[in-house]
Amino acid sequence: MKVFEQWESEIRGYCRVYPTVFKSASNARQVDESGRSYIDFFAGAGVLNFGHNNPFMKKALIDFIEADGVAHSLDTYTTAKRDFIEAFANSVLKPRNMNYKMQFMGPTGTNAVETALKLARKVTGRRTIIAFNHGFHGMTLGSLACTANQYFRNAAGVPLEYVRHEPFGCEKPCIGCQLGCGLESLEQLRAQFSDSSSGLEPPAAFLVEPIQAEGGINVASREWLHAVQKLAHDLGALLIFDDIQAGCGRTGQYFSFDGMDLEPDIITLAKGIGGFGTPLAMNLVKPEHDQHWQPGEHTGTFRGQGFSFVAGKVALSYFNDDALMNDVKLKGAKMQQHLEDLTERFGQGRFQVRGKGMLQGLDIADGALAKNIVNLCFERGLLLSACGTGGKVIKMIPPLTIPEADLLEGLTIFSGVLADALEAL
């Protein structure tokens, strides 16, 4: 690890949580260079939905490389890109009767969000974005202005403006929360926007994660999401769903908001969409908004990623039938039940389980304790991380393809650590 300490920036973070050097990885296991194997409940921050080194993707990638496929294409046309686009249209859009254009940009989530914000501002001729408490949308200045976490915001060095943060509409509010997560605060916002002397300017867009992951695994209620959609459209604003972490099958369905009868104007996707950990970001944009773009008006060198198209197409094949999604629902339910049991046993009324599918969190209301638990889990061979304000929520996002045995072993490690950590208090 000396090489890193000598040459790598002090900003490095996760290596401090998992202080070892990983050498290989397969499905839900990572192995370090000493040969120790870890169960992965982290999945590269929600990227590796289909496991490390998914074998179908490996084959497709090797075939692609051997055939001299076009690895890097910007926004020229390639056969790999066409295959991906067709697969996405066939596997995701058409079955849902969704009519959206696909826009590719620099292959990171923050680029996707910046692009969505630009378009919303172009379409409406307005500036203000309504974002939400605990939201996470990225680190570049446009998306950082929408990100709620003060630790990240403070690093900007310039004011982060043109965004107003409002309470998020949790299905299950955190214990003791007074942020005002209900519909009431949304009605109040409507009243303010409807009053020309409120001081609020008409918004360009509402930017919402249907499920906040980094923010503490907060699941928005269906009712609230509909209210946001209605408010946005009544105000002539766009509704942008940031499904970067919760989309791509994570919740037991492709989009985290599937089945809710919602129709966002823009959906931002990244993380899981490239399939293999290969970077890709894509916005789905309603055609009537998309036509406001001029050619090349927003660019990005790496917006045509051959490997991501190839692996991403394999990923999409998981959505041609219900096998994986049914499995995710089952495994997700087991995770949730396990956490509920722990909450009952240890929670003393302060713990809370939140999540959907295989995006599950245990809010233990104590960031220092959570940090301790994460460290102990690592020592015992389980990778997971904390999220939420002060890091008080243990986040569990294993690969969707995790074998049942690994899942149970991981949960067992976690239970043991939790018990020990609480005892040691």
Added chain:
Amino acid sequence: MKVFEQWESEIRGYCRVYPTVFKSASNARQVDESGRSYIDFFAGAGVLNFGHNNPFMKKALIDFIEADGVAHSLDTYTTAKRDFIEAFANSVLKPRNMNYKMQFMGPTGTNAVETALKLARKVTGRRTIIAFNHGFHGMTLGSLACTANQYFRNAAGVPLEYVRHEPFGCEKPCIGCQLGCGLESLEQLRAQFSDSSSGLEPPAAFLVEPIQAEGGINVASREWLHAVQKLAHDLGALLIFDDIQAGCGRTGQYFSFDGMDLEPDIITLAKGIGGFGTPLAMNLVKPEHDQHWQPGEHTGTFRGQGFSFVAGKVALSYFNDDALMNDVKLKGAKMQQHLEDLTERFGQGRFQVRGKGMLQGLDIADGALAKNIVNLCFERGLLLSACGTGGKVIKMIPPLTIPEADLLEGLTIFSGVLADALEAL
């Protein structure tokens, strides 16, 4: 192409310049699905310095995939990352006695620039960035504020502030240019910064491309770069070099500013550094500045790219001896000579050749003509693009590994097109 027209966003751009579907690519050739082969003088916008599907990288990537290497790691430690870091230290930093920390972020150039700006603002506690006319630094709001092109800026939808644009110090000013590219405007800027009643606030950083690529192939003079460095340091500001397009060997040396005895505080790298078109971005940061970062203060999901580390390490091996760089110098000189000849034959005092190594541009002072030439070149099997204000500069950036025959064939196509296009006026 119907699939694209039906499903892809209207924003797509290069596909309109090269209206075909590419299927495979090798070194400096791209082949479309009809089997037609094109010579590539574009190299994925300067990414593919080592050719499409570089055979050494192909092998390394396949080996890595087969061995279940860690493809996606955020900022955990991996063996692939360590190998890359060591190679970079050994092949680039140590031979130059450069003492810098390597910082990885979201793998796009704009993320690298945003990160550099954040750090400069943190280190200095100031806001203002001095950027330069014709500079290009990316599309997210922080870097877009530094980008000079109004077409891109207009898409922001919000004001782009905290940046002041100043004349760039061209070694060879454009014909008829009145921007004031000399040292004089820099001295005037110094005087303004030194006067507490000038209205200018002390700057956080000077952000400079030693060679502007998108901006029209403008090569900064050594004298001017030294003056910028001196001014920055005298003012307590950081000097940031954006070597994203001109670095990684493009100019016949690793950094575009090698041999100039300059010592920037931060160097942003992307494009070529991942080797294979696989995304990677990295900042080199002086240790005394790097220590201002707190762990995880600026993040990015795809900041640990296994493929890019693997292919990027192969790319670095080209810098262990002088073979490639000498070849680049020779081929670059041929390109330049060819363009100079054309200028003499056709230029009528209005053409100008600018560039360094295999980053060469022919300024033909007429954007419509340049567009026409690019289109004709495509029709005759040569891929290149236009840059600069109004697109009046033909940019030639073939892979550094282009075979001599392809290079000459490409230049010959270009000469023919130029002659025909001028005749048709």
Added chain:
Amino acid sequence: MKVFEQWESEIRGYCRVYPTVFKSASNARQVDESGRSYIDFFAGAGVLNFGHNNPFMKKALIDFIEADGVAHSLDTYTTAKRDFIEAFANSVLKPRNMNYKMQFMGPTGTNAVETALKLARKVTGRRTIIAFNHGFHGMTLGSLACTANQYFRNAAGVPLEYVRHEPFGCEKPCIGCQLGCGLESLEQLRAQFSDSSSGLEPPAAFLVEPIQAEGGINVASREWLHAVQKLAHDLGALLIFDDIQAGCGRTGQYFSFDGMDLEPDIITLAKGIGGFGTPLAMNLVKPEHDQHWQPGEHTGTFRGQGFSFVAGKVALSYFNDDALMNDVKLKGAKMQQHLEDLTERFGQGRFQVRGKGMLQGLDIADGALAKNIVNLCFERGLLLSACGTGGKVIKMIPPLTIPEADLLEGLTIFSGVLADALEAL
């Protein structure tokens, strides 16, 4: 009136409401050049608390002029200024045990607010101001950002940032209001400020009019003002009271918030403080904050106004006993009763009376009707104006010194106009 139409800017406004040329004025009467007399329920937008051409002030001003008093002094010391300062200390501050420094600036309300904002930002090192729906604080960019009315905001031409507008805590909420005026929204705001992942930055100040005049005669509840004060202080923010229109005796006591046991950090005063319509603005600043000022750091040419000090000193003499304030309470009660009676007779559940002392408003929930009423009143010899969102509130702010007969005559005219206007609908 041709002279005005030919030479004066199109922006002129009140002259369109009162289309005549006034020649003289005395107490609560204005006389136009045709000799027609109007009862004044407008008092120069709340400036002329002590009547037009108050005889005591007239004498004092003439004496001052004849004695060659210093009419214009910037912030040099003058005897006139000292007399004013002593009078203010003796008549206002000492009886209330208030310990504040007096700061003079450019003699307009907007200058006072800008000055207060600067100081709050200096003291706290923060940027964000919490202002309130329907608030009015002035027209220059700093205070305009705090002003809620969109008509005024739209004229800025640049974004108005660093201010967040929140619901105002009305004692008596408007009929049908859904802005959320209660304590609940304040508690929600507290929760957001207390959560480091809410996206809200710590505020520099809360800027509150204890009674909003322009905003529609909205009287804050004592409970809410205390909650704001507590929240501000808990957050390390300053509490700024803008008492520019409601202060100086308007409500039957010197400050509109007298007797509420509140202790703002800064109080902005203007309008009535100069006594005669002569411009003056003054902030009262807690000494611990005042010491953050450096000499001359905020200036203004007309910050030393001899006439205003002289007339303003006379005005302060009205606060040495209870005579005027008792009279204001009595006359205010009569106004209120009169409006309540009209509400009962004509309101059909849609009218509402709001106000305190001689700052009374009748909310008739219909801006067009209110405009019509104001016009008819003018025709019948009564000057008043409309305020609030869409101008739906009839505002009555006669000079505090208005003779009972004029007051009753004015109210009678108003009743007649109201009846006629409603009948004509």
Added chain:
Amino acid sequence: MKVFEQWESEIRGYCRVYPTVFKSASNARQVDESGRSYIDFFAGAGVLNFGHNNPFMKKALIDFIEADGVAHSLDTYTTAKRDFIEAFANSVLKPRNMNYKMQFMGPTGTNAVETALKLARKVTGRRTIIAFNHGFHGMTLGSLACTANQYFRNAAGVPLEYVRHEPFGCEKPCIGCQLGCGLESLEQLRAQFSDSSSGLEPPAAFLVEPIQAEGGINVASREWLHAVQKLAHDLGALLIFDDIQAGCGRTGQYFSFDGMDLEPDIITLAKGIGGFGTPLAMNLVKPEHDQHWQPGEHTGTFRGQGFSFVAGKVALSYFNDDALMNDVKLKGAKMQQHLEDLTERFGQGRFQVRGKGMLQGLDIADGALAKNIVNLCFERGLLLSACGTGGKVIKMIPPLTIPEADLLEGLTIFSGVLADALEAL
């Protein structure tokens, strides 16, 4: 003075320069309460062009008060306002064939500038203002952004954006100045604005003081002002002249730029225009721009000042013949000659005299020395002040009506102080 020290804000400034309490004033003399008389070369920061307590104005004011004139009228019509408007049209506009609308606003210079900026932004739909090094335009956020002095800017507490500061075109550049005051930097700016890839956005206005007073008595050259006007108009931007300190006869003509054949779009006036030290501000606006205003879109309580109209009308009578202006030219020439003589005697190549009419400055290149001189002058009975970067320029702006004897006595005091101060170094 204890009263002030106890009760007045620490921000008070000029009272520290002139530590006494003034009681009365007449023409160019101020008398303190101990009876000591001071010659006034400061004139209330350029306000009292017609002397303290000008006898004609005294009479007019007393008549007005006795006749119950309308002292405060907002923007209703009054006979006093009409008289002023007619006088301004007849005495100033018509003789110059100037076609402008008069706009009144809050009666301070900063309000006038804010109003001009708003209109320029409305007319053009653009944001950026070009202001100039050493410019002074006021203290509220909009005008402060245009003010160059860092001491004032630092007090803002928020970023001051949407303004770009450029070198000012001095007729006689300061000794050793490297700011680039010539036409060259303007041509460079034109080139940048003409290049769509310069990064500069089209400007809304150029805001220029034809003579910078606070900035150090810098007189713009006629040639440069014409170049600014041409550039502004070529770019579709407005030309705003801030003649607040240098206008109203100060330079020996009504406007400081009279006779230069210039046609600004907006002229801001304040300070001297109210005549007696009574506050007034007025913009002159080209009718084609003025029509962009909606009624009441920019307001200000004290925008109808009866006293200022009355005294201001008397002031305008000085411009009905050439007597005063000829006298100003003569006295100004004497002041200048006196300063030139001192420069020759004492300057050692470092002093410089700059100014026009009775706005004269001696640049002694040493702020500490200047401060010492100002203090000594006060001790010997002469009031003057320092300006420019670091306060290195002694500013002399006596009332235009100063008796010759007082002028000479003042100059003699100054010479003595200068000699003594230099000797003491």
